[in-house]
Amino acid sequence: MHEWSLASSIVLTTKKIAEEKKVQVKGVDIVVGELSQIDLEILRDALNTLFKEELGWSIDVRIEVEKAKLKCNTCGYEFGFNEVWKQIKEVFCQDLEPGEECENPIHYVPELASSFIKCPKCGSPDLEIISGRGVWIKSIRVG
Amino acid sequence: MKRLVDPRIEAIRNRFSKIKHTVMIASGKGGVGKSLIASTLSLILSQRNKTVGLLDLDLHGPVTHVLFKLDEAELKESKDGLIPPVVNGVKVMSLGLLARNRPTPISGANKRDAIREILAVTRWDSLDILVIDLPPGTGDEVLETVNLLREKSSIIAITTPSKLSITVASRLIDLLKAMKAYIAGLLENMAYLKINGTILYPLGEPKGIELAREKRINYLGKLPLDPEIPKALEQGPRKLVDTMFARELARVVEVLEGKMR
Numbered sequence: 121m122h123e124w125s126l127a128s129s130i131v132l133t134t135k136k137i138a139e140e141k142k143v144q145v146k147g148v149d150i151v152v153g154e155l156s157q158i159d160l161e162i163l164r165d166a167l168n169t170l171f172k173e174e175l176g177w178s179i180d181v182r183i184e185v186e187k188a189k190l191k192c193n194t195c196g197y198e199f200g201f202n203e204v205w206k207q208i209k210e211v212f213c214q215d216l217e218p219g220e221e222c223e224n225p226i227h228y229v230p231e232l233a234s235s236f237i238k239c240p241k242c243g244s245p246d247l248e249i250i251s252g253r254g255v256w257i258k259s260i261r262v263g
Numbered sequence: 264m265k266r267l268v269d270p271r272i273e274a275i276r277n278r279f280s281k282i283k284h285t286v287m288i289a290s291g292k293g294g295v296g297k298s299l300i301a302s303t304l305s306l307i308l309s310q311r312n313k314t315v316g317l318l319d320l321d322l323h324g325p326v327t328h329v330l331f332k333l334d335e336a337e338l339k340e341s342k343d344g345l346i347p348p349v350v351n352g353v354k355v356m357s358l359g360l361l362a363r364n365r366p367t368p369i370s371g372a373n374k375r376d377a378i379r380e381i382l383a384v385t386r387w388d389s390l391d392i393l394v395i396d397l398p399p400g401t402g403d404e405v406l407e408t409v410n411l412l413r414e415k416s417s418i419i420a421i422t423t424p425s426k427l428s429i430t431v432a433s434r435l436i437d438l439l440k441a442m443k444a445y446i447a448g449l450l451e452n453m454a455y456l457k458i459n460g461t462i463l464y465p466l467g468e469p470k471g472i473e474l475a476r477e478k479r480i481n482y483l484g485k486l487p488l489d490p491e492i493p494k495a496l497e498q499g500p501r502k503l504v505d506t507m508f509a510r511e512l513a514r515v516v517e518v519l520e521g522k523m524r
Binding site for chain 1: 267268269270271272273274277315335340341342343345346360362363365366367368369370371373374376377380381383384386
């Protein structure tokens, strides 16, 4: 899982913006796409640690999750990740023990979703990600 | 939802700050031997004691992992990203390693996101040279990669002597120039076939030098159609560098070394 590298890039980006705008950062609001399957606790810990240790900042980090929405380009059906999670599990995690994390490459490259899931309505793999991919900085709160 | 800042841009900048040279292998159309050139070039550079990475950015038809006889199990995860497997001294990353040889029907803007994601998530650490096998044509993937890496990279445009290939190579060069990308030169593949000392031109007389002159870019040379290649591919990457094709490409590497950004 690459929560620490994500946190590192968020910290670097926030620092760069703060330097460019010459502002003091009080907090950052992060949005995590559901498809990225990020462990929010690890990301939060990594962000707090890196902001503190790399920059000496104690700031308020807020993280929200954007639900994934996919659209089938064949039949037009729009659906959520929960509707197709079973398909992911069948490919990657059939022998998983209860409580174990279902690791899969969509975590790293959400666009690969269409390689492993099909439209629950018509079965087409021609899917488009409408929302819920990646990680980004929604806003930076300044003092 | 409105996105203020994409942190992947900084992640990519950070990753590439540890890479001395990036060379992209580009072509206007498929089937000109781009992946073979990118792979063999990586192996030759590795033989010369360079630390080398090979990144296959062909989203729809990645093949370099097949050429290097890799499967997805060899891609290691770490808390700082994905660690490419090393074959014959070359670190190899391909979407094919993640997609488990399934089709990758990635469309539209999703392609640009996929490119950013791969560039941001792959942990190369320090490299002398990263060779990037670009997808054929001038689609989203090529535009996005060139935009993200333009400042620190060199591009080798590939053509064959065929009129069709020369025509699309001409358009590719125009596009790259308009994007202010640095073109290290034009390389002409499948330029000749040598049988029992006789030189044949199955795709027509080489015309790359004329195109390079017209576009005012370097002509890096000619590579042969080499009948040894299919057998070498079966035997694995180590054999690839023993072919006539590789010996000719090694000469190009010497020309290229002074022309890289």
